[in-house]
Amino acid sequence: MKHTLRRHALLFAALLLATAAAPTPSDIESSAPPAAWAAIAPDDLVVFDTPRGSFIMQLAPQFAPAHVAAIKAMVRRGAFGGGAVVRVQDNYVVQWAIPENKVVPAAPLPPEFERPLAGLTFTPIPGPDAYADAGGFIDGFPVAVDKAAKTGWLQHCYGMVGVGRGNAPDSGDGGELYAVIGHAPRHLDRNMAGVGRIVAGIEKLSSLPRGTEALGFYKTERERLPITGARMASDLPAGAQPRIEVMLTTSPSFADYMKARANRSDAFFMRPAGAVDACNVRVPVRAGK
């Protein structure tokens, strides 16, 4: 075992090297000052409970206010309890839903697929975006922008959460949510309402067995992972509220972190890429103190 561990530890060893030629992204993350971090507001955190444990979603009300309000209302009246993960499609999405018998709002939700950039602070990645005029970050979320229209939208990066819908743009009701568990399906950008991202426990979803029906839906009820309940973190006792911090994408530390992600120059790397797409920047998230 000793030899085994030593040999394996060698692989991708640079990620652990203290003697790196330049600070690694991990070095920058671990040495970032408190001012570079912000705790996510408990009223923007939804805790979903399952027999595998909980996973936590950070909501993005600044991008989909009506959808986020509808989801919060459903959480607060217990609509997700008795729901389940109904679909797991490899290299695409995990999807969970409220039970069929739960009432969802009758009023259709507006297609909140993009919004004006006015009032938001956009931090661009150093290089081009393959799908839009520019890629970058707003409030810690990966975003792409249309420079002429001055609009922005959430990118479908790994872990991002959107609202399932039918063919009509206003047919999503917030009762079906999906999280990306593969390479970013950017073709969904501006076609779906992005409502947030999983900030804890995504491995409980991404490691689920894949569904065998079309689009990765499970064939039987038995295969589904139950959602035993969902609560707003702000409704939990103060001592029981999860504290999750995100590196401020407007901070100097994040600028250094993004630069390091684009130019890996530690001992392991022969040739820094000189670029990084927003989904591969992977904004640092940590448990708060």
Added chain:
Amino acid sequence: MKHTLRRHALLFAALLLATAAAPTPSDIESSAPPAAWAAIAPDDLVVFDTPRGSFIMQLAPQFAPAHVAAIKAMVRRGAFGGGAVVRVQDNYVVQWAIPENKVVPAAPLPPEFERPLAGLTFTPIPGPDAYADAGGFIDGFPVAVDKAAKTGWLQHCYGMVGVGRGNAPDSGDGGELYAVIGHAPRHLDRNMAGVGRIVAGIEKLSSLPRGTEALGFYKTERERLPITGARMASDLPAGAQPRIEVMLTTSPSFADYMKARANRSDAFFMRPAGAVDACNVRVPVRAGK
């Protein structure tokens, strides 16, 4: 259940619509003529057996001939038998290794991280690549190129396989292989020897429990998925050889397919992206007849 299935079937329904406003990628795939497909040579297919079933890797000798030759030699002398999946890091890689007690070639392998484009046919994606002068495909594999140097290399897309190594560029021996199971870690491009991709059974790897040690290594032997054996498909009885076909990335059907992936215009989509990155094109692969 009926209502449940009907409701769920509505979501992302366009992928199934026969009445789409334009042919979907699936339509193009299913209607592509035989000339648009090529069977992978059995001598380029490695079948890895596990208690979860088999997964199959297509080798890319045109990009890493020495590494591929070393892997084939190890497969043929049974080096992978008794090995295991030792590492599963969420949104990154699954890594499997030969047993510690198996001998690996003493001679170091050359750093086959890129190669001249001469003699290869490169099919570019319609838009820009975030990491290189251009992205596209060669022999069905996602590739990026340096136009000035006239070199190309395999992109680290979902499902692509590379050879683990230490800090020295020639320290990989082929006895540790990793497959990408998350958003493309393109910073590894030109820093690792890409040797192929998983063409069947990747869900058996991507749905494994994530390792809890640094870099996703499993803490105990017990957590590891055993590799009970590996065989070259060409060494199996003719009747037992897997037949796997890949859409020719030089075919008119693939040009149509890639265009449809970049401009989703079926009933579900409000706004076609107008672009697609090579990793999100997802070259069609199917079981051969």
